[in-house]
Amino acid sequence: MIYTTSRCEQVQNVLYWEMTKAPPSPSRAGRLSQTDWSTIVDLYEFGDKNQRQLAQHFGVSSSAIQKGLKKRGAIKGRRVGEHPALIHLKRELNLKWRAKRAAEAAAFERMNERTAFVAALTEMLLRADDNGTLDQLGPLFSDLRRGL
Secondary structure, eight states: OOOOOOHHHHHHHHHHHHHHHSOOOOOGGGOOOHHHHHHHHHHHHHTSOOHHHHHHHHTSOHHHHHHHHHHTTOOTTTTGGGOHHHHHHHHHHHHHHHHHHHHHHHHHHHHHHHHHHHHHHHHHHHHHHHHTOSTTHHHHHHHHHHHO
């Protein structure tokens, strides 16, 4: 399977990679910005990093990270199902499922049309047989030509 990503997904992947790998933004006297805290909460709730790793990455103490996460109501691993890679996979599978369902619906519709055509053909042949004449088959053959 060839894996292709849209431009938006590529940007999202780059941003996520930068979020997890980039050095912390400079902050004054060890205080973290709101952007830093947003990143910390995301990494913690996605389950990518623990409190010690976050403290090392952002250059603050583990207790500062612990207090900040508690203040913001962060729970480790709460958003594991929202991880960008999983979100992309779910979206891709959903699109494939919808395409498959649409193809099945189209095939079912074609089958219904053919069944109706065969039923009409059978009815006309039986009527012609009952009357003993083939004159009624003219419209049937023009329908047959259009249907095929």
